[in-house]
Amino acid sequence: MKWLVTGGAGYIGTHVVRALLAAGEDVVVLDDFSTGARERVPEKVPLVVGSVLDRALLDETFRAHAVDGVVHIAAKKQVPESVARPLYYYEENVEGLRVLLAAMVAADVTRVVFSSSAAVYGMPDVDLVDEDTPCLPINPYGESKLVGEWMIKATARAHGISYAALRYFNVAGAGAPELADEGVFNLVPMVLEKLTADQPPVIFGDDYDTPDGTCVRDFIHVVDLAEAHVAATRRLGTDPDARLVLNVGRGEGTSVREMVELIREVTGLRDIAPELRPRRAGDPARVVASADRITTELGWKARHDTADMVESAWAGWRAQRG
Structure with a gap:
């Protein structure tokens, strides 16, 4: 089958493209390079440069490449930015998906894998978050992903589309040094940036109702x-x-x-202790996935642990920054 991967030149998209190719699938990449990089797209993969907001470009892409399905990864994903620029996030993430779905319907493309997020759950007060946990997002980013799920569900019902909405938890690591996350928005690269600059990494809040007082999260390797x-x-x-x-x-x-200490251990940069600051507004104490349903439905289970994530992220950090 041939899959159009939107955002296929970005951190997660690049890993998905390579995994699909390794599985014997044909791939076309669409990316506007707002965060992706041309050199990350394999030479043999057709590349369409542009936005999912461009309906004419999507129509031409579906005509030219005989696409069977879409893996929709392209989106804006920074929570603080979404709070500051909510209309921008609704345009990019919600309107962008609407335009993409309209183009799919017109081209009779009936399969879509959607990059959703654990942000749809908001601040769940449960030990394990399963897919039936109420969705109560607390920021425009999470809202945009939940609206996206609703839009796909309604379109699927009306037009016979099959779909899988994947709610990502905290993504880290790299499949190869050259594929490492170039952004400094998630915990692992944020800590690496501080340590390599001889500055203390920051922990926001150590008075949560958790074993060590800091927030607990579920980290997933980008390869998984x-x-x-x-x-x-x-x-x-x-x-x-x-x-x-x-x-x-x-x-x-x-x-x-625990994650900060693991990063200090793997990097050998243990001289600088983390700096404790007050809690950030909106940070839930614990968000950990129940991953049973994806195993049942897809036969998938994560293979990599946090040490794999940190070691591969550190190798990528050093490769990119010398």
Whole structure:
């Protein structure tokens, strides 16, 4: 099958493209390079430069490449930015998806894997978050992902589309040094940036109701996440009635303090202790996935632990920054 991967030149998208190619699938990449990089797209993969907001470009892409399905990763994803620029996030994430779905319907493309997020859950007060946990997002980014799920569900019902909405938890690591996350927005690269600049990494809040007082999160290796996308495309390729909403996590919680200490250990940069600051507004104490449903539905299970994530992220950090 041939899959259009939107955002296929970005951090997660690049890993998904390589995983699909390794699985024997054909791939076309669409990316506007707002965060992606041309050199990350393999030479043999057709590349369309532009935005999912460009309906004419999407129509031409579907005509020219005989696409069977879409893996929709392109989106804006920074929570603080979404609070400051909510209309921008609704335009990019919600209107962008609407335009993409309209183009899919017009081209009779009936399969979509959607990058959703654990941000749809907001601040759940449960030990393990399963897919039936109420969705109460607390920022425009999470809202945009939940609206996206609703839009896909309604379009699927009206137009016979099969879909898998994958709710990512905290993504880290790299499949190869050259594919490492170039942004400094998530915990691992943020800590690496501080340590390599001889500055203390920051921990926000140490008075939560958790074993060590810091927030607990579920971290997932980007390679495992990419393989989850492959499993989803395989399911959609054989099941035209698939209507799936699935967590992608390990089902294991790691505290922020534990993750910071692991990064200090792996890097050998242990001289600078972390700096403790007050809690940030809106940070839930614990968000850990129940990953049972994705195993049942797709036969997928995470293979990599947090040490794998940190070691591969550190190798990528050094390769990119000398």
